[in-house]
Amino acid sequence: MTLMEKALDGKLTPLMGEVAKDEGVPEKVIRKGVAAGRIVIPRNVHREHIRPVGIGEGLRVKINANIGTSPDHIDIKEEIEKANVAVKHGADTLMDLSTGGDLDEIRKEILKIPVPLGTVPIYQAAAEVIGRGRSIVDMSKDDMFNVIEAQAGEGVDFMTVHTGMTKESLERLTGRRHRQQGRLTGIVSRGGSFLAAWMLHNNEENPLYADFDYLLDIAREHEVTLSLGDALRPGSIKDSTDRAQIQELIILGELVDRARESGVQCMVEGPGHVPLDEIEANVKLQKKLCSGAPFYVLGPLVTDIAPGYDHITGAIGGAVAAMAGADFLCYVTPSEHLALPDREDVKNGVIASKIAAHAADITRRGIDLRRDVEMAGARARLDWEKQFELCINPEKAAEFRNSRHPQTPDVCTMCGEFCAMKMVKSYLKK
């Protein structure tokens, strides 16, 4: 029996109990959420001793950090360090998006880190066919499914599968006038671009859709949570919320229902580049079309013009999306659109996402305001040690405060003796 089937059967597993404890919610909330498919707990049957992470309705917003090599930069040690930096600063899950070097070896190392791990198996399938001197369009269906099965057997907890880019949805991107809406940036999903090339070249349906039942069998066997990918997500503000994107989302919604019927946990991935005023609509639409499946958003980025600062554009979009109901934020680093991130970029990306998630949490769950209340109390008391203890990155906060020395130790150099907190302490409270 899968986790979802156990939940449907009214069984509370230890994993569900751990998640309930971690979230501070009653156990039955978790059991019912998992049964309904509105909460997922990604954990492969072959993995043990990893952090229990629940994603979905009524839970804290979670964040994912992507790491992994590219063909241009292969350094396993660095990727492991990046993964550890991400977890240290608050990433709930990791995705290994490696496309360069010995992919099995890299994944084996990353699987040693005790948090849920996700992958995009089509990357490895593509890298392997290219490694054999062929082109991506020459992949066989077996090439794709063999990688999925192998990774599932190794313990990958969740997998991005671009199952919604079918002939029907791709038609809205590449079809004749009035079918396609005229995109600026076509496909920006890496896996999506591989599959689109494959489909167009071979004039065949997307195997991940055509053989979705096979995918479900593998997911069932190994308890892999499917993350239904958005190959047709917008790659620019102008392309946001167009017919191609929404057509794919409709299909993903149908696949959510099929996954649930098979007892397979799944979530749905979402945009991408979205203007601020379309984010809420995107979230509500996903929740409706996909029957309340957990929503995993990639940003969203609220402008295209800030490369070098896309951790900030992503934090703005992520906070607004999570407030509207998105459950899982994929981090964006400052190096997005420019280069493979390094350790510092990973740290900055995780912290920005964490801020977005927390800002949304305090609007979604009363209990998450506690830490802000404690912080505000410490501020009013000018209790600096307590402030450092409570803040999102104590090292950074201490670094700023210690960079400049106030003449009186209880204030900071921003206002010095003109500290409003101190003024209030001495006059208002007397």
Next chain:
Amino acid sequence: MTLMEKALDGKLTPLMGEVAKDEGVPEKVIRKGVAAGRIVIPRNVHREHIRPVGIGEGLRVKINANIGTSPDHIDIKEEIEKANVAVKHGADTLMDLSTGGDLDEIRKEILKIPVPLGTVPIYQAAAEVIGRGRSIVDMSKDDMFNVIEAQAGEGVDFMTVHTGMTKESLERLTGRRHRQQGRLTGIVSRGGSFLAAWMLHNNEENPLYADFDYLLDIAREHEVTLSLGDALRPGSIKDSTDRAQIQELIILGELVDRARESGVQCMVEGPGHVPLDEIEANVKLQKKLCSGAPFYVLGPLVTDIAPGYDHITGAIGGAVAAMAGADFLCYVTPSEHLALPDREDVKNGVIASKIAAHAADITRRGIDLRRDVEMAGARARLDWEKQFELCINPEKAAEFRNSRHPQTPDVCTMCGEFCAMKMVKSYLKK
């Protein structure tokens, strides 16, 4: 005649024409907006050759950068450098919040920078009385008004005056049970804390409110735009949108009407620390209570727990506020709550605010999407030079891209040869 009176009289001044051109809107939009008090153009009669900056309905969202010494850190040269860094990276206006050193000398230097300058005159009044060996509560009313008049005569374009903290609103902070709602962080406005101390100690009404007509006379004479300050803004998420804050806002709304009757331009300052889901309500409330006066928000910061990263918490809040209708964002630097910002902090603060303002602009004004569309086109073409040209900080973007070298020059090291844009170029477009 003041600018507002000229606009009411149907006159289009050259300054209004410059703002119209800068904004890409018809001149009559500016004239009518200024006449109605829904747009302000801060420019003191004694200043010339400064950038024309319009703030309000239908215009681009503007951003302000605060600079200035504190008693603990006095370095005029550094403050001038910070001011120039701020303007270089996109600050529309500056505020000199100096409280340490020779305040007249510092302001004289900053006035040489050709953008509108704001101040908080009560800071200088307080610093002077302390310089005379007395306490803030010993200030006379003349001490306050003399500073305002002197600064107006020197050319200060806009001034924060905490006119809404009256006995009536302060009662909601310090009064007996059921009058006060129980704040965690009392008063966090520096000027507000000076005035509250003064009012409580002397048991007198706030002179800036009691003698508001005198303030209007000075503003009229020198064409100073009043920025009605929010002394009672929340200093923590928990204190947000409480009775003290809203009581002050009601009074500020009444003063907006009085200022307009006198032909004095004014805007209204707003929070502060506000949870994401209360921001829109705060903006709508200000617009309603203050008859559509431009809204100048200080953040808002959407969580208390991220010192060291408050440029990000402020960018999230600022973007959401501006989308809801706020017109003017005061930047927040990473050193907020910890130390006086240095050059790098100022730069990072300005850029984060600029991103927030732009993300909101593209939801408010169609024409502001153009740059994003051009950027997306350059991305799809893999035209890196054009991307750098269009982005918010070309130096930073180039630094990331050049830090790691792709094997093929048209892609980046994030995906290398697996670049989706390149895949799309070669398969989808053929």
